Amino acid sequence: MKALVYEGPRDVAVVDVPDARIERPTDVIVKVTSTNICGSDLHMYEGRTTMETGRTLGHENLGEVVEVGGGVDRVKAGDIVCLPFNVGCGFCANCERGFTGFCLSADSDTPGGAYGFAAMGTYAGGQAEYLRVPWADFNCLVLPEDAAEKENDYVMLADIFPTGYHATELAAVSPGESVVVYGGGPVGLMAAYSAYLRGASQVLV
Ligand SMILES: [Zn+2]
Ligand SMILES: [Zn+2]
Structure with a gap:
């Protein structure tokens, strides 16, 4: 399959890599349609x-499940x-605390795993045709009927939107408050939008 591979500082390339495959019964394979x-x-x-x-980048992934391991119940x-x-595995002490x-349980020297990311395990990223998703029952957010129509919106749930939202969670934004967001990149804009969702009366970016 084709994948975007890190070849060194400021050097990435789309190259042929071995196909993503089921490695454990709890895996699924996803055909990536947005990343x-x-x-x-x-x-x-x-x-x-x-x-x-030589590693594939990409940790903000959305696609169609095309292969399902024998130990997966929920995802089809x-x-x-x-x-x-x-x-995440969903069952270790840290996952259980959220x-x-x-x-x-991540395949990493330190706690925590991520797709295509430095020092967070050996998991391949999703800037590729196919992605192996470990512990699929825990990790897959199965999207509703309008998934294809709203794909560009839903892919933001992989990272950008919840990252912005989390800032408003840490800041405990409450209805009626005024909020200032420093930095108007994608995460800042999502934080601003999240502040409105939480009822802020005024948001300055
Ligand atoms: Zn875990
Ligand atoms: Zn990200």
Whole structure:
């Protein structure tokens, strides 16, 4: 399959790599139909991380489930799914507390896994034709009927929208408040939008 591979600082290329395949019964394979380039990808692209050469980038992924491992119950072939940035098992002590970004089961030297990301395991990214999704029952957000029609909106659930929303959660934004967001990139804009969703009366970016 084709994939976008990190070849060194400021050097990426679309090359042929081995096809994504089921490695554990709890995996599914997703045919990627949308994937974003994240600001976090720039840390790796610009050579500011320990990212290994030859790895596929991409942690903001959406697509159709095309293959399902024998241990997967909830997710079916044909489902359109959005995958969160982090790879979590759903059952370790950290995942159970909601800290899925620090999953203890992740294939990583330190807690936490992510697709195509430096120092967060060996998971391949989704800037590729196909993506292996571990612990699929936990990680797949199965999208409703309008998934194809609103794909460009739903793909934002992989990272950008919840990242912006999380800022308003940490700031405990409440109805009627005035909110200032410093930085008007994609995450800042999502934080501003989230502040309105939480009832802010005035938002300044
Ligand atoms: Zn991202
Ligand atoms: Zn876990």
